Amino acid sequence: MTPAIEVRDLVKRFDAVEAVRGISFTVARGSTCALLGGNGAGKTTTLSMLLGVLLPSSGSISVLGEDIARHRYRVLGRMNFTSPYVDLPKKLTVEENLRMFARLYGVRDMKRRIAVLAAELDLADILKRAYGALSAGMRTRVSVAKALLNEPELLLLDEPTASLDPDVGDRVRTQLMDYQKRTGATLLLASHNMPEVERMCDTVLMLRAGRIVDAGAPAELIARYGRSTMEEVFLDVARRPERTIERGPDEIRLERE
Amino acid sequence: MSSPAALSLRRIYAMVLRHLYLFRKSWVRVIEMAYWPTMQMVLWGFIAQFLATNSSWVAQVPGLLVSALLLWEVLFRGQLGVALSFFEELYARNLGHLFVSPLRPLELVASMIAVSFFRTAIGVGTAIVLALVLYHYSIFDLGVPLVTFFANLLVCGWAVGLMVAALVMRYGLAAENFAWGAIFVAAPISGIYYPISVLPDWLQAVAWCLPTSHVFEGMRAVLLERTFLWREFWTAVGLNALYMIAGIALFLGAFNGARRRGMLLQIGE
Numbered sequence: 001m002t003p004a005i006e007v008r009d010l011v012k013r014f015d016a017v018e019a020v021r022g023i024s025f026t027v028a029r030g031s032t033c034a035l036l037g038g039n040g041a042g043k044t045t046t047l048s049m050l051l052g053v054l055l056p057s058s059g060s061i062s063v064l065g066e067d068i069a070r071h072r073y074r075v076l077g078r079m080n081f082t083s084p085y086v087d088l089p090k091k092l093t094v095e096e097n098l099r100m101f102a103r104l105y106g107v108r109d110m111k112r113r114i115a116v117l118a119a120e121l122d123l124a125d126i127l128k129r130a131y132g133a134l135s136a137g138m139r140t141r142v143s144v145a146k147a148l149l150n151e152p153e154l155l156l157l158d159e160p161t162a163s164l165d166p167d168v169g170d171r172v173r174t175q176l177m178d179y180q181k182r183t184g185a186t187l188l189l190a191s192h193n194m195p196e197v198e199r200m201c202d203t204v205l206m207l208r209a210g211r212i213v214d215a216g217a218p219a220e221l222i223a224r225y226g227r228s229t230m231e232e233v234f235l236d237v238a239r240r241p242e243r244t245i246e247r248g249p250d251e252i253r254l255e256r257e
Numbered sequence: 258m259s260s261p262a263a264l265s266l267r268r269i270y271a272m273v274l275r276h277l278y279l280f281r282k283s284w285v286r287v288i289e290m291a292y293w294p295t296m297q298m299v300l301w302g303f304i305a306q307f308l309a310t311n312s313s314w315v316a317q318v319p320g321l322l323v324s325a326l327l328l329w330e331v332l333f334r335g336q337l338g339v340a341l342s343f344f345e346e347l348y349a350r351n352l353g354h355l356f357v358s359p360l361r362p363l364e365l366v367a368s369m370i371a372v373s374f375f376r377t378a379i380g381v382g383t384a385i386v387l388a389l390v391l392y393h394y395s396i397f398d399l400g401v402p403l404v405t406f407f408a409n410l411l412v413c414g415w416a417v418g419l420m421v422a423a424l425v426m427r428y429g430l431a432a433e434n435f436a437w438g439a440i441f442v443a444a445p446i447s448g449i450y451y452p453i454s455v456l457p458d459w460l461q462a463v464a465w466c467l468p469t470s471h472v473f474e475g476m477r478a479v480l481l482e483r484t485f486l487w488r489e490f491w492t493a494v495g496l497n498a499l500y501m502i503a504g505i506a507l508f509l510g511a512f513n514g515a516r517r518r519g520m521l522l523q524i525g526e
Contacts, residue, residue: 014519045519051357053521055513077359086353086522089345104358146354 002065004029004154004186005050010059012045012210019045021210022059027203029153032180032187034197036230037207038238043190044083046207047156050188051081064154075154077105082147083158084140090132094123094142097131098149105150117145120175136163144172148179155179157189161196169193173200194230204230206237213237285424285432292438299445307451320394321480325449327384327396328476331407332469333440334380335414336421338373340436343422347430353522362512366505369422370415377411399476402485406472409490412497413468414440419504423511426520448473468496 005027012020020042027033035043048054050061052072061068066075088097095114102110118124121141126134131142140163147155160176161169173196180187191197197204198218206214206221214221214237218230225233343365346352355365388394396403421439424432446453446460447469453461464470471493478486515521 012519044522048519048522053353053356053516054519055516073359073361076357079357081354081357083353083522087350088354089349089351091349101354101358104355104360106359 001029002062003027004031004064005033005188006060006062007046007050008060010046010049010061011057012042012049012054013057019210020049020056023207023210023212024059025205025212025215027186027188029186030180030184031202032177032189032200034201034204035188035190035207036197036204036234040209041207042210043207044158045210047081047158047188047190050156051079052076077150078152079154079156080105080147080150080152081156081158082140082143082160084136084143084162085158086143087139088131088142088146091130093128093130094134095127097142098127098145101146102149107149113149114145117148121145122171137165137168140164141168141172144175151183152185153183154186154188157187157191159191159193160189161191161193169196176200194234198230206234208237283428283431285428285435292441300441303445303455304450307455311451320392320396320398321477322450323388323392323394324396324399324476324480325473327381327388328406328410328472329444329447329449330381330384331377332410332414334377335373335411336418336440337414337436338376339369339415339418340421340425341376342369342372343418343425344430344433344436347425356521362509363505366419366508369418373415373418374411377414399479402475402479405490406476409468409472409493409497412501413472413493416497416500416504417443419501419508423504423507426508426511426515443467443469446470448477452477466496468493468500471496 003026005025007026008024010020010023011018019040023042023046035046037043045054049056050063050068052068056069064075064078066072068075089100092100098114098117099110102113107113114127118127121144123138123141123145126138126142131139134142140161144160147157155176157176161172164172176187177200179185187200189197189200201218204216204218204221205212214224216224221233222228222230225236227233227236346355356362385396388396399406417440418436421432421435424435446456446464447467448455448464449469453464453470453474456464471489475486475489475493478484478489512521
């Protein structure tokens, strides 16, 4: 079976700035992978290229077995995305928003699907409220509901629990993990929330200045760096001299720069 | 300690500077400042020139100016409908969600056109009823040709609306004022209220490149001579086809440009 995501020598330049510098990685189907890195590391740029809303300068991306540059529309209906930085129409109610996106994704039995998600994400009481009138936390939950509408095989999450209180954040994480367990979907998330990454992810790609500087399972990375949490690993990676990892489908090779 | 009422030139200058920085970076804002006075002056200058010699001619045909005004509204509302539908997504910062869904850009274009049709029907429909109540004039007196005028002007409006949307996708919301004014570039040379022959020769050549000129000439022929000018109709159809192709191409070009520059997830902020 082809990997959910296969990225080869991906580069993105914005004029003189190289935001992503030749990264390669694969994400196995049914796994949860995190892109971890500080601001400007290239996480959102990479996610945008995986979604096809940003064209790479060079390199290739295969998503769910399809070349995203040539057959983007074959896979868009099988994946979804959420980010606290991309809004939904504020004047529409939560239900109207979900109905609109359910139609865009061709969701069958739309009413039932919205009712299920409303129950799972505790949205039933706010379905008739305007999206713009909701708190940041509620908006994030609605955005997650939108991302799960089409029961995606691949879910790309940009800081999925940003601005949520610990209780709601925990419920959203549980919901996402349950969803993955039930459907075997692949999750790729960009996050600054280290406990979230430790709890949810099988593998972590550590990005710095557009390069993958390390990769592995959270426990593996923690052990490798002799630390006790991913947060400490993150700080180590952010402050140590750069290391580059080139990851092929069957190999991991570490190089010290 | 200075009094709360004391004015600081430095602070005032700082705020002026804040806008000058914007103007320096945004040519669309600068053009917009000169745009309306120029358009109004040109349009009403030609109207005044025409009425000075032909006022009795206009007076003989009831509804000439009202018909012209209503048909102009079809064009304006059609264009505005397309542009505003697109702006709604920008204001909502929703483009990112739309373009990661299976929605194709051409499907978005089609939806904007459909919404524009409804907006125009509501806007112009109200004006048509008002014209009936206030001036006892029904634009439906134009008969079957009215359908061809409406259709041609709507399509032209949609084409310009797509060009405006493309401009905003390229230059951001600083260019949104073009939605309100772009179509008025064509107003003085479309012969809405006066024949194209009123214009200087060189400007007539430009005017005949617009579908609108052919529509309004056609309208006058129906009202004044009870004749439907097929040649004007087909010329308008041909020009509209070209304008529509250009509008769609510009929109798709701007979409691809936004994909290259990474604007689709950010635009509207």
